[in-house]
Amino acid sequence: MKRLPSILIIMVALAVPHLLAQTSWQQIPIPPLPAFHPQEPKRIELPNGMVIFLQEDHELPLIDGVARIRGGSRREPADKVGLVDIYGEVWRTGGTKTQTGDQLDDYLEIRAARVETGGGGDSTSLGWSCLKADFDDVFKVVMDLLQNPAFRDDKLDLAQHEAFDGISRRNDDIGGIAARESVKLAYGAQNPYARVPEYATVSAITRQDLENWYQTYVHPNNIIVGVAGDFDSVAMEAKLRAAFGAWPKGPAWKKDDIPLQPAKPGYYLIPKTDVNQSAIRMIAPGTRRDDPDYFAIEVFNEAFGGGFSSRLFRDLRTGKGLAYSVGGGVGTAFDHPGVLRLSIGTKSQSTVEAIQGLYQEVDDLTTKPITDDEIKRAKDSILNSFVFNFDSPDKVLRERMAYEFYGYPADFLERYRAGIEKVQPADVKRVAARFMHTDKLAVLVVGNTGEFDKPLSSLGPVTTVDISIPPPPGEPVK
């Protein structure tokens, strides 16, 4: 595909003439990449609104699939946060009207098959993986769970206790604390994109809540099914039409519209005495992937904070040895703003130095804008690795399902390539100017304050964030 710019070859040649006798990497030929047209999955829309994608892949005698159902934790009531996590587990472990979850475990394990359910922010899912020969046996279980789930009480109880365990352990690791609290700064602590389960909200969840969730969301017009593997599409289509065709349509889906309450810029501190490294996150709202600046953002991110040759890695890790883990950029998501996040982990004694180092990088975007060569490198990196977006049939399937789910054009990947190619230096500069300002960042530090090089308050007013865990209802505060 693309060769490196000839100017670079000349520069290197001038600098190290003694090496010309050896093989020089610039002289190694790069033949054109053979034309590759990945197989597109077949899209089927049933009269009841269910969308099915079929992707044949005959390499292994396996059939894997997933049903993704609209509706996730963003819609759970504020006093029952954790509902969708619990639902995502008990849907499977609670079994069906005729089979307990334990019976399903035995039935599936002896076939080395797997059927699993899960809950996420915008959807729940029911997936499976099985040997081709066991498809009918396993698909029976999938259909039974999809249409006759039982949400048995003993498994609800088990899931609640596991959730309590997760809550009790959530302040053990600074990386986990920083991840959770930085999302709260980006969206608002009680925002549906950021809030987390508490003992009280998990305790409040009942079997009826799980049943209600199922009744509200599991309708064919809310479901996208993807199947990949060693099958004949015609036969599989007939099977799935027979299985799903008679299922009546449910109410029409309404999109989420969730306002954000980002934290004010400034310093947020979470003291932790049992560590010798600080987790630092600089946070602001990002944007969506249908933003006209999306492609320029991707190039900017690659140049600024993504990978080994980005500015953040080069300056703060390689150059200053301040961190093992450093990076960041403007986060994007399909249907809501992502999180702009710059992150670094550095020894307690260089906490303020690292914050100032990140600030310097942000300020440099104005005084030393991303250069044409950096942009070229970033674009080469994205475009030359583009093939890895569709180098297996199941990746192609997953991409297509995501575009379908979020209402993006089916050829979004091709538009992505074209969009990246068109990005100009002025676009990258505009994106930097739009997003990257030190005075617009909420700076979160989780660390051992007594060991800091300077108090965080030397940089400005500091808000201490209380992360102590509210005790379970009826138990005293420790």
Add this chain to the structure above:
Amino acid sequence: MKHRTIQLFGVALLFTALAAAQDIASFEKKITVKKLDNGLTVLICERPEAPVFSFYTHVDAGSVQDPMGQTGLAHMFEHMAFKGTEAIGTTNYPAEKAALEKVETAYAAYLQERDQPAKRDEARLQELKSAWQAAIKDANQYVKSNEFTEIVERNGGQDINASTTEDETNYFYALPANRLELWAYLESERFLHPVMRQFYDERNVVIEERRMRVDSNPIGRLLEQFTTAAFQAHSYHRPGIGWISDLNSFSATDARKFFDTYYIPSNMVVTVVGDVKAAQAMPILEKYFGRIPSHPKPDERTTTEPPQNAERRVVLHDMAQPIYLEGYHRPDYRGQDDAVYDAIADLMSNGRTSRLYRALVRDKKIASDSAGFSGLPGNKYPHLFAFYAVPLPGHKPDEMADAIHAEIERIKKEDISDDELKMIKTRAKANLLRGLGDNDGLSLQLGLFQARFDDWRELFRQVDKIEKVSKADIRRVANQTFVETNRTVGIIETIAPPAGGEQNGGAQ
């Protein structure tokens, strides 16, 4: 382009199961192995599903080979293998080489004064430190930072990384298929002409890695104490990431010496999987990798861990929530009972039908998770079969110990059921083949087995070995291994944070 939504589907779609068609015979047709004249082994597996390839360079040297007083050195060299070569990463290598030699001289002088047993001259120490840092600054003027990885990234490199374990060091990434020759050059060159540039800044990066993985992480803290207690004679008792005093002492000269000793062609297996044709690719790999000069094998003697004859306990009083861990010494991966240990791990740990899940999580409701597994901290040498349990709130590590021991007693005293044995054998096939459906997984597995057994076919023969495991084998090995005197216990017991300790400093 990284889409977070993909993760939602990951579990369901990436899971692949048993594949009867994927046997030795089918792979014989796709795989070509050649041992080059210098002793380096090349394995090529043709998988033309898409115009890409993945590679996996396996070096048979890991943290166990760290010299005395230089723990962490194998891992440190792995970091240095991304720093470029005599041709990449420099504006003027002859000048840089001379400058790097001065850095080493200055560092040696600084160390000598720093480590004076008595009468250290502090003023002189500062002078020597300044001279050392000035020498670094001088050498850095010739550096083209991260040029090696930049070339890989510009060419579409995907998932560029490496790992150092106790047993071995691995390098891997993926590229579009038309970059095969460029890759062969880059990968051979980093092991032909490595340059220890920016060594001391990178050493600080590695120290930050230690802070992240061990010092500031409760599980990391527990594992380090646990492993150092379980091994007393064999090098497994030393942490692969390195003790802090060693990290603050070893030099670029030491790293280069480690490289010269262990990165020899006969210790290396290079595996390429993807859209490559062996007939065309092998001559290219031979041309580039054949250049690495051969050396005799280093002295590979290690101390054998003697039998343990008393239980050892490590109790961490920590602010984190409780964890229970215990380990029993077992033979290395070549041992004749290796497949029996695999069967026990599967029986105890795999999925919701496993013994430990059903006993501790489902029935007793005392833990959120529990499992048993081999390979702590490695498996090339005799190592540990470990069990752990994560207590639910209100439950104590001692309850975990009792419940785990009850399950161990069951497999010692009673035969497992026919269904359990069948599940183990069916799942073994599934698990073994799970990694075979993609280039990354295939290159790792084929490369590892080629290196470990000098024959990639051994990967497939593992299934046959598990097929032969009997109920009596499981009882015999459990009785032989899981005994009190052979046990090391590691526990986190939760303590309250120091009074006022979380409030001092910084925030006003």
